[in-house]
Amino acid sequence: MNPVQGGPCQGIRNSIPALLKLGIENEVVSFDDPMADYLGQDPFTIHALGKSKTPWGYNKKLIPWLLSHFNEYDVVIVHALWLYHSHAAVKAILAHRKSNTTSPKVYIMPHGMLDPYFQKAASRRLKAVRNEIYWKLFENKVINRSDGILFTCKEELLLARTTFPNYRPKQEINVGYGIQPPPAFQPAMQQAFAEKVPSWNGEPPILFLSRIHPKKGVDMLIKAYIKVEEEQENIPQLIIAGPGLEKDFGKEMLVLASESQNILFPGMLSGDAKWGAFYKSEAFILPSHQENFGIAVVEALACKTPVLISDKVNIWREIKAGGGGIVQTDTAEAIYTLFKEWLGLKEEKKQAYGQYAESVYKKYYTIEQAAKQFLEGIN
Structure with a gap:
């Protein structure tokens, strides 16, 4: 336990x-x-x-x-x-x-x-x-x-x-x-999040919050982000939060991400810092090769945070049908496309995804x- x-x-x-x-x-x-x-x-x-x-x-x-x-x-x-x-x-x-x-x-x-x-x-x-x-x-x-x-x-x-x-x-x-249900947003959550991620620039980031493990597609995520960063200016920071940095794969991901100063690894987030991360992020991303349910995905939905996921996250059908996020397959090219599609949206469309995200949570996952x-x- x-x-x-x-x-x-x-x-x-x-x-x-x-x-x-x-x-x-x-x-x-x-x-x-x-x-x-x-x-x-x-x-x-x-x-x-x-x-x-x-x-x-x-x-x-x-x-x-x-x-x-x-x-x-x-x-x-x-x-x-x-x-x-x-x-x-x-x-x-x-x-x-x-x-x-x-x-x-x-x-x-x-x-x-x-x-x-x-x-x-x-x-x-x-x-x-x-x-x-x-x-x-x-x-x-x-x-x-x-x-x-x-x-x-x-x-x-x-x-x-x-x-x-x-x-x-x-x-x-x-x-x-x-x-x-997640606790209602409090300023203390944003403060706790900022303390855990001192290099956060205060702008809404894209959040990955899960184990840092090969199954989660972290390598594809980092490569896709770096590729987009080379093509566009001022894209949101990518925060990769979760346990596993001390393992071989985690160390490899730190090296892979070292090309970018905007990929941040705060380790595991919990309590106010975790909820602050969900509430202050513009999107949650999980490009897993296999994900049975994805509690963190649903936590993001409940915080009105749109989700960018692979179709190997088993609840992708409900999310796609409800408009709570964008779904792609679990390949490097598809995750790159996922980033591009999200970043190309107008702000009002992103806000609409957030409203639909909460609706998906209320319909299926309370x-x-x-x-x-x-x-x-x-x-």
Whole structure:
């Protein structure tokens, strides 16, 4: 549940308060160190079983804990795949049902981990082979023996059908996804943002806020920006915010971006600084090669910030239909075109995109709507 990891743990934190309003109580079981400083700050119970061991994420405490506590719950949601915890959860519920007449339903929520991208990407050839083997040995049983698979959007559900053979889940359920409404803009947010990004010139930038990882298309983003900068004067600064600068890819991106003084790397932004970034940016950009949902994309929409995304962000159809941003494919040339198209718009058109962005958020991605859809899906 380390907040730095974003993704599923942030989704859990978004959904639990909304589900509580509907009378649903949630508890979380996780492989965290019980003494971790980020625990104890949430309004819900987290059972931290200690850190996992081995690359498989093995934790000997999980199955005994589940067998001792299954009867306390109506539903168990297993978040993510390809590690020990999903195998253990299904193994435990099958054992539990042999000696108990009642048991909770167990659903798997893969969070995009059944996307065919992970099997086709050139950089993942060895991992793809590993996944094929692991699928045959373990994960197809996890998928097919659980009570159903939960997807965050229709696109994810459809893509999951194309990746592996022997994919026969009992149910495929689009439960949707949403975020808590952003806090209203306060001057303190702009100040916090400015303090985190001292080289910001005060003009609305273009914002990337996500992990600095090859999957996110950061290299294409930097190259496209530098190319446009060579052709045009006074373009907005590009702020690339997120964890990962200390890793090899992050270091490569720093070198790649060194050609431009207007590409800024503040690291991870949170709290007021994050909201200040969303509210003060003229557009949010995410040229991912694969993005299951994109919480940051929806946060931008909710702040009336238009989004510039690839069509590998799985909620692109709703965004394009609602006019909340511009969509291109995930190639270097397409991202260059994306920049050019956005920068060529008149100011009133950019403002219109901002209004439509908020409308897309309200129509599809409020946490209240997501919570209701979630409950309908699993009942």
